[in-house]
Amino acid sequence: MSDLAAHVVILGAGHAGGTAAALLRQYGHTGPITLVGAEPLPPYQRPPLSKAWLKGEADADSLALKPLEFYAEHDIDFRPSTRAVEINRGERTVRLSDGAALTYDKLILATGARAIALPIAGADLAGVMFLRTAADAELLKATIGPGKRLAVVGGGYIGLEVAASGRALGAEVVVLEREPRLLARVACETLSTFFRDYHEQHGVTFDLGADVAGFEGQDGRVTGVRLADGRIEPCDAVVVGVGAAPNDEIAAEAGLETARGVVVDLEARTSDLNIFAIGDVAHRPMPIYDRMFRMESVPNALEQAKQVASAITGRPAPAGECPWQWSDQYDLKLQIAGYAFDVDQILVRGDPAAAKFAVFHLKGDQVQSVEAINSPPEFMMGKQLILSRRPVDKARLADPSISMKEVAA
Amino acid sequence: MAKITYIEHDGTEHVVDVKPGLSVMEGAVKNNIPGIDADCGGACACATCHVYVDEAWREKTGSSSAMEESMLDFAENVEANSRLSCQIKVSDALDGLIVRMPESQH
Numbered sequence: 001m002s003d004l005a006a007h008v009v010i011l012g013a014g015h016a017g018g019t020a021a022a023l024l025r026q027y028g029h030t031g032p033i034t035l036v037g038a039e040p041l042p043p044y045q046r047p048p049l050s051k052a053w054l055k056g057e058a059d060a061d062s063l064a065l066k067p068l069e070f071y072a073e074h075d076i077d078f079r080p081s082t083r084a085v086e087i088n089r090g091e092r093t094v095r096l097s098d099g100a101a102l103t104y105d106k107l108i109l110a111t112g113a114r115a116i117a118l119p120i121a122g123a124d125l126a127g128v129m130f131l132r133t134a135a136d137a138e139l140l141k142a143t144i145g146p147g148k149r150l151a152v153v154g155g156g157y158i159g160l161e162v163a164a165s166g167r168a169l170g171a172e173v174v175v176l177e178r179e180p181r182l183l184a185r186v187a188c189e190t191l192s193t194f195f196r197d198y199h200e201q202h203g204v205t206f207d208l209g210a211d212v213a214g215f216e217g218q219d220g221r222v223t224g225v226r227l228a229d230g231r232i233e234p235c236d237a238v239v240v241g242v243g244a245a246p247n248d249e250i251a252a253e254a255g256l257e258t259a260r261g262v263v264v265d266l267e268a269r270t271s272d273l274n275i276f277a278i279g280d281v282a283h284r285p286m287p288i289y290d291r292m293f294r295m296e297s298v299p300n301a302l303e304q305a306k307q308v309a310s311a312i313t314g315r316p317a318p319a320g321e322c323p324w325q326w327s328d329q330y331d332l333k334l335q336i337a338g339y340a341f342d343v344d345q346i347l348v349r350g351d352p353a354a355a356k357f358a359v360f361h362l363k364g365d366q367v368q369s370v371e372a373i374n375s376p377p378e379f380m381m382g383k384q385l386i387l388s389r390r391p392v393d394k395a396r397l398a399d400p401s402i403s404m405k406e407v408a409a
Numbered sequence: 410m411a412k413i414t415y416i417e418h419d420g421t422e423h424v425v426d427v428k429p430g431l432s433v434m435e436g437a438v439k440n441n442i443p444g445i446d447a448d449c450g451g452a453c454a455c456a457t458c459h460v461y462v463d464e465a466w467r468e469k470t471g472s473s474s475a476m477e478e479s480m481l482d483f484a485e486n487v488e489a490n491s492r493l494s495c496q497i498k499v500s501d502a503l504d505g506l507i508v509r510m511p512e513s514q515h
Contacts, residue, residue, distance in 0.1 A: 022441050045450045062431070066439055074441070299448045299455070326454040333476070335454050376476060380456065380483030404483075
């Protein structure tokens with residue numbers, strides 16, 4: 001059996017799984033494709049959930065990666081509201097939550113990641129929410145609005161996007177962050193300070209260094225967040241955004257190599273030749289940083305979907321890409337390229353006070369990452385510099401009167 | 410519905426009906442048309458939905474915003490009729506629109 005006729009089973013119908021199914025057809029795969037998704041919806045985009053969708057500027061149709069008819073038209077057997085419960089690698093079968101068993105030639109794990117829950121009292125109260133799925137977003141949208149007070153636990157990107165959307169919907173918003181600054185794990189101090197000021201100007205209040213100890217409730221519904229020092233932040237709803245963990249248990253139980261995610265190579269292939277893993281669940285190599293890690297981003301999901309579709313249909317592996325992501329809050333466009341590994345210098349180009357600047361993270365004279373606020377040229381050129389590993393002249397990079405094209409010339 | 414013709418770099422034509430209100434990028438992605446990657450889903454953050462607007466349609470598709478302009482500035486093989494297709498909103502006035510794709514989006 002040639003690879004093009006192979007039965008491909010995809011576990012997980014998120015951005016990665018949905019894209020892999022579509023790309024397999026685009027690349028000429030003729031064999032059966034089964035796409036198994038835990039949620040009732042066909043694959044959809046998650047980024048708008050915390051932004052346009054929450055604010056009512058996008059609907060289910062615009063969220064969907066493809067219209068529902070697409071799957072039938074392209075002979076993709078889409079099975080919503082279904083999970084895989086066991087992989088039998090010897091027999092090449094997958095057992096599903098509805099009792100069905102599928103036999104695969106190639107298996108793609110695109111099971112994603114799940115929001116990390118806080119193991120504290122009251123976490124099961126109504127009104128204590130996450131923002132991971134369309135159902136989560138629907139629940140949140142129905143809860144917040146004028147006269148409501150929203151507490152956000154976690155001052156990362158999700159937390160800040162929810163805070164901005166909450167303000168746009170007229171809710172009072174307080175952000176509770178355990179670290180002494182926002183975005184502590186993912187951004188430098190300049191950006192933390194900038195975002196804090198910007199959100200405060202839009203009416204968000206912050207409680208930094210806040211140690212959340214539990215949730216208070218009445219009649220089964222949350223009424224406040226209790227901090228370790230005894231204070232209580234009253235609220236009508238809570239969004240917990242403290243990170244995500246990969247759904248890699250089914251892979252580990254099947255004996256695949258895992259390390260904070262399913263370990264794969266640059267073809268997205270796991271330690272089993274017939275099994276691939278893509279998107280949030282994959283622990284993948286990133287040659288430009290000479291290391292492996294797990295990335296939670298749409299561009300990563302798309303890049304790996306291309307890798308796996310190429311591998312299965314016999315195309316050459318796609319060229320490596322520079323990892324990147326974005327965030328929209330208020331009228332700010334934040335674009336991030338690369339990761340700040342082994343950085344020895346941070347350089348700010350532009351003016352934070354004007355909400356137009358970029359922070360470059362350097363290792364020697366190489367750009368490791370750039371965080372660009374309302375600065376597309378810095379982002380676009382930064383991406384190219386990160387990928388090429390070309391040395392830059394730091395004095396010129398720090399001088400916004402010299403264009404990015406000239407800096408990189 | 411607006412009929413839009415997407416032409417791949419190798420000349421392959423795709424003619425599809427796109428619902429007014431969607432962007433030209435969304436029309437391509439929802440119809441699985443190769444050549445428009447659209448990594449960011451329409452946030453004007455990635456410049457991977459670059460197209461060349463047919464000369465006859467340049468006026469009707471309007472002009473780029475400053476943000477779009479500066480993203481395009483760093484895309485590859487940019488021409489005077491280059492646009493980011495996520496920034497072109499489909500309306501009945503665009504019925505018959507023709508766009509061509511560059512060789513690659515990276």
